[in-house]
Amino acid sequence: MPEQPVRARLVDVAREAGVSKATASKVLNGRQDLSVRPETRRRVHEVAEALGYRPHSGARALAGAGTHALALLVPALANPTYVTITRGAYQRARDLGYLSLLAEDFDGQEADEAFNDLVRDGRVDGLLIASARPGHPLLDVLLRSPVPHVFLNRAVRGSGRNVTIDVARSSITALDHLHDLGHQAVGHIAGPPGISPSEDRKEAFLRHARELGLSAAPVASGDFTEEGGAAAVRALLGSTAGGRRPPVTAVYTSSLAQAIGAMAAIRDLGLRIPEDISVVGNDDLPIAGHLSPPLTTVAMPLYELGAAAVDALVAAIEGSPVGDVVVPTEARLMRRGSTAPPRGST
The missing domain is CATH 3.40.50.2300 (Response regulator)
Structure with a gap:
């Protein structure tokens, strides 16, 4: 197997050009505030080209101008x-x-x-x-x-x-799926007010719920966290004591984390997923398939x-x-x- 070429280092350029490593670094990064003679700058660049030296992007980012x-x-x-x-x-x-x-x-x-x-x-x-x-x-x-x-x-x-x-495509896809299953009362867990994708997703949810003729489409807001999802689903479901049926039969969340929290809160209320409440989460990661039950999601690009x-x-x-x-x-x-x-x- 042929031997792999050794990548030239900054210290190699400095040694061959007869300057310090710091000077070589500043010259190669285009620092104009460096007091060196034009012929020194030229020599550093010529040596770097001859050695095939390429600045590491991380070092370049720390060095300053032209960071890439x-x-x-x-x-x-x-x-x-x-x-x-x-x-x-x-x-x-x-x-x-x-x-x-x-x-x-x-x-x-x-x-x-x-x-x-x-x-x-x-x-x-x-x-x-x-x-x-x-x-x-x-x-x-x-x-x-x-x-x-x-x-x-x-x-x-x-x-x-x-x-x-x-983001409206997510709401439409989730609602179409739940409607096809026969759900007529679907709740939505939105994100905090004022966040543009959450607002757009909520508006699309409400608009498409009207188009589908759903009997109920309540919305509760929460942070994009497990805790936010849990609090919002409790607000949507209210009291289910005494065997009272929940006011919605399905919930669509604005984030994957919200869905995870909502599922935990639904179980804490003594309800089953999906027998009593179906849950759809927005966005998809591998963890969704390993929850109990595995979570239906809408994958976005x-x-x-x-x-x-x-x-x-x-x-x-x-x-x-x-x-x-x-x-x-x-x-x-x-x-x-x-x-x-x-x-x-x-």
């Missing part, structure tokens, strides 16, 4: 939705020669703490914002910043730089969403006009054991 690094801000790493989006963004960034940095937007965190240091120091070339919400301080920061950026998943109305999917956001951002970095992008959306029903015809139906 992107920063992705997500609202919560615990939200399974963003696991898939982040994977799509990371893979596409790597394919395009960019390093992808990840930050979590904790509640109450100032936008300056999240990104300003990275932007001011020139450590990133662009920003992927997945945590935009009304009143977020980052929106004001971005108005004053020239750094290229796009909003993904959570759109900012009127920004002209949103990368989204048609989240991986493709992350990849498309990177494509749009890199195009903006390279000088192309910025515009809204809607990823082609095919909602796929992943039918499992958490849905069945309502009790007593034929």
Whole structure:
């Protein structure tokens, strides 16, 4: 088996060029504030080319200008939705020669703490914002910043730089499935008020419920967490003491985590899934198939969403006009054991 070539290192370039490693790094990263003679710069570049040296993207991101690094801000790493989006963004960034940095937007965190240091120091070339919400301080920061950026998943109305999917397709797919099973009273667990994809999903749910002629379509809101789903389903179901039938026979949630919490709360109320209540979750991950019972979900193109956001951002970095992008959306029903015809139906 032929011996693999050894990749040239920065220290090799510095030694051959007769400069320090720090000087070689700054020259190769285009730092213009470095006081070296033009012939020294030229010699460093010639040596790097002769040795076939390629800067590591991680080191380049820490060094400054021309980083080929992107920063992705997500609202919560615990939200399974963003696991898939982040994977799509990371893979596409790597394919395009960019390093992808990840930050979590904790509640109450100032936008300056999240990104300003990275932007001011020139450590990133662009920003992927997945945590935009009304009143977020980052929106004001971005108005004053020239750094290229796009909003993904959570759109900012009127920004002209949103990368989204048609979330209405999820509500339509879930309701069609439950209606086909014979359910006439279906509840929806929405996300917190003001979050654009959740609002769009809720509006589509209510609109399609009217089109299908459902007898009841109540909505309760909750965080995109297990606790949020549990609290919201208790609000939807109310008291079921004394054998009283629940007011809905099926529930459609706005996130996978909400569905997991809702299933636990339904069992705590003494109800069975799917005999008493059917459950459909939005978005799909392998864990859905390992719940008890396995959870029916609507799979959305989240991986493709992350990849498309990177494509749009890199195009903006390279000088192309910025515009809204809607990823082609095919909602796929992943039918499992958490849905069945309502009790007593034929």
